[in-house]
Amino acid sequence: MVDVSIPQLVDWLSRFRDLVTENRAYLTELDSAIGDADHGSNMARGMGAVMDKLGAATPATADELFKTVGMTLVSSVGGASGPLYGTFFLRFGTTAGAVSQLDAAALSAALHAGLGGVLARGKAEAGDKTMFDAMNPAIEALDAAIAGGADVAAATSAAAQAAAAGRDATEPLVARKGRASYLGDRSAGHLDPGATSTAYLFTALAAATA
Amino acid sequence: MVDVSIPQLVDWLSRFRDLVTENRAYLTELDSAIGDADHGSNMARGMGAVMDKLGAATPATADELFKTVGMTLVSSVGGASGPLYGTFFLRFGTTAGAVSQLDAAALSAALHAGLGGVLARGKAEAGDKTMFDAMNPAIEALDAAIAGGADVAAATSAAAQAAAAGRDATEPLVARKGRASYLGDRSAGHLDPGATSTAYLFTALAAATA
Amino acid sequence: MKKLINDPATVLADSLVGVAAAHPELRVDHENRIVYRGTPTRAGKVAIVSGGGSGHEPLHGGFVGLGMLDAAISGEVFTSPTPDQVEAATKGADGGAGVLHIVKNYTGDVMNFEMAAELSEGVNVETVVTNDDVAVEDSTWTAGRRGVGVTVLLEKIVGAAAEEGLDLQAVAALARRVNDSGRSMGMALTSCTVPAAGKPTFEIPDDMMEMGVGIHGEPGRHRVPMAAASSVAEQLVAPILADLDFTGGPNIVMLNGMGGTPLIELYLMFGEVKKLLDAAGVEVARTLVGNYITSLDMAGCSVTILKADDEILKFWDAPVNTPGLRWGI
């Protein structure tokens, strides 16, 4: 089974930055419908800062790399997505450890740790209409693929598909967490912006590990 | 030559009220272009108050009648048009005197006095793009008709036509008095709202004395 | 038209009900639409009275109170009050030492206050007509310059002077000196909507703005392309500095909002204005940033600069206690 190298992990982040930047207006439009019209700006600002930081000096090990990523997000984004994505990457890095590559199992473990961070911070449950609803099925699909013998590329591809499906499944939901919850029933009928950016996160991962 | 009776003078005011009320939105639209969008409201409010007052008790002589009219306008309109039309009617009444009818000469004299009041208050000159530019030619036309032997009906009809022409002639002018003067060259290309209401004043007079 | 009103015909009356309810320390004469201080003018103190059309709030009713106005008269929206309203306020506010009328230079205001002064027999009335708007060229052949932002600063300064006991002539002289020492320039991004008119006074495309507007929702002198705040600041400040020399002494600077522009933008604009004044060597001794003389819901702002001196700064710093301006008390 092929391992995921540091350059590939950086490529993941770079592709994620590209996706949120290209879709900045779209993410903000989603956030306009059920939030406060800043998710695109927030993600583009945050991932822009991350790539600037990595451009200056790329750490050689996963723990340092993702500590930088998480800290940069935490200190440049704000809002709900800053601490959530920030904590995701911080815990991802801690669990990945001082390594220069991740095998499928290590990748899965790091993603689970990241998800745990999102849960610890946001306390969302499945169906609350948050990024959790894209992240959790993505990691489940990755695990299932690995369990079924898939390689990293196939597993991340399955994760990306599951994230997209999870994102789409947020549309009919009535939000119970985050800003969209204030809308009550009016939150139904719209994709969750955070679930949408999380789908990009897994699309980027799949592309970087393809 | 037929005289103008008190009921006819009241009819004049009533028709003037009707015209400014019906054209309230139009007068305000003219005032929107080169003023502050209140001339229609001002005139409708003022002439409404006048007719309410006269409905309660109609004075029997011209001096009392127009004193009531002038005072009511002064105390219910405000802005530029309140003192100007108010003073017009106050001076009109003083010159008309304690009579129950006006012949052509008396009507002319009273109108001249009213015009003098407008001049005293507003200090406008011909071509300043104000109500003066409709009022002055109207009275000149009335005088000319009378001098030519016309009766009151024909003379007021000539006055109404001249007022309308005077109003139309304000369109290309650059305002030098009133609020429109603040616009400088941009005031050209629009009818003056006050000249437009003054044209109604003479239309109403012609109809009441036809 | 989207407004929080009951009926365009009762906006002013209904709003005064709210003013009375919110400010038990003031007294509202609803019939004459006059806001007075809660207690009568102290015997011997010159009374400061101002007024004009409504729609410029907090001007003038929000500036009634200790250290500023004794009475403010409200006309209909953008329509000068009538002479009998002004007469009532003049007689009602007089404390025996006479009354200063502060009148913004608009034909209607000037005529109605003039008639009121004639009617107010037995009261010593002096009048100052403010005309600080550099967007309008000054000339004896026209109505002259509009009275705008300086009116706010003047009401504060002469209010303090009257409180200190200056007599009517001295207060009036100070008022004229303040007016002569101040200049303003305004701009708008949008029109306002007069309630009785029911629609915006003018239409303007998204990529244009009006330079040289007054405070009545009227179009300005020039329609120009939208520009960055730094450029807007330049277009406002340059004509002011070209009209009067503000160097060599302290100045009071107001960055005023037109009613529909939020504070975050007004502070941003003040930052741009301050840079220009620093570069021009104009000393900013006191500042005011916010909505003080507005044009209903118009988006935009104006800049006012007033040449000050020790006396003017002393009166500026003196205590004031009004709904719209309060310090030292």
Place this chain on the structure above:
Amino acid sequence: MKKLINDPATVLADSLVGVAAAHPELRVDHENRIVYRGTPTRAGKVAIVSGGGSGHEPLHGGFVGLGMLDAAISGEVFTSPTPDQVEAATKGADGGAGVLHIVKNYTGDVMNFEMAAELSEGVNVETVVTNDDVAVEDSTWTAGRRGVGVTVLLEKIVGAAAEEGLDLQAVAALARRVNDSGRSMGMALTSCTVPAAGKPTFEIPDDMMEMGVGIHGEPGRHRVPMAAASSVAEQLVAPILADLDFTGGPNIVMLNGMGGTPLIELYLMFGEVKKLLDAAGVEVARTLVGNYITSLDMAGCSVTILKADDEILKFWDAPVNTPGLRWGI
């Protein structure tokens, strides 16, 4: 989008330049986007620190000064500040007696302040989360109610308490009591436009309005037909009175503008609200009418009612000297 800005990306930084220029009595940390008082927190005084996304001005930066906040942290427009910004303000404002964080209940604000408190080792931090918006149903399964208008009143009251020397526990307890005693409800006639988004957050026809909005330009709970001010007042006041009993004692009532609604309408609305409170037997002891917690250029208003008592009124009446609220000094 028509705004007086240079660039959507620099709105906050540029606006803070203006704040610093307009208020030499304050100190602005431009790097961390913190507004501090001009002088450090008095040793032994509890420091009151608040913050949140920008776009709500004068909240919070305009409430820094004697008798209110010691520091205010600004995030991007409608985006909570980051933990390191809050950490800097917490350490920067601490006078040794600990720091109260006043946080409006939004997921982002709560998380970022929580992380900041964790980071602020060595500083005693207490947190009060305001959640007064009755438009949102309270529940442990959701994010709960938003923090809105009560935040303004709370900052004033606990600011005075800290000034008087209450210790951190006592200040925090008072803060929670104030939060528990206040309720708000808001509405909007129009959306606002977030600079970085470049267009209105939502579209709404001319004959509809949004009831139950917060302060982030978000749509409300219900879209209902436009109505007279008297009916709007009823739709705002009824849910507040249904949620808490305000009779039997004095109350502080705020009629707050959303940023794009002029004062003449806000006073008119206050008049309508006052009539309803009188009819319901709710005593109005103190009032505040104006733009205090806004949503950029949104047109609309909110009502906040706070049950008071002698202690709360004493702290309310205590001197305060900030750009946005000033009296007694």
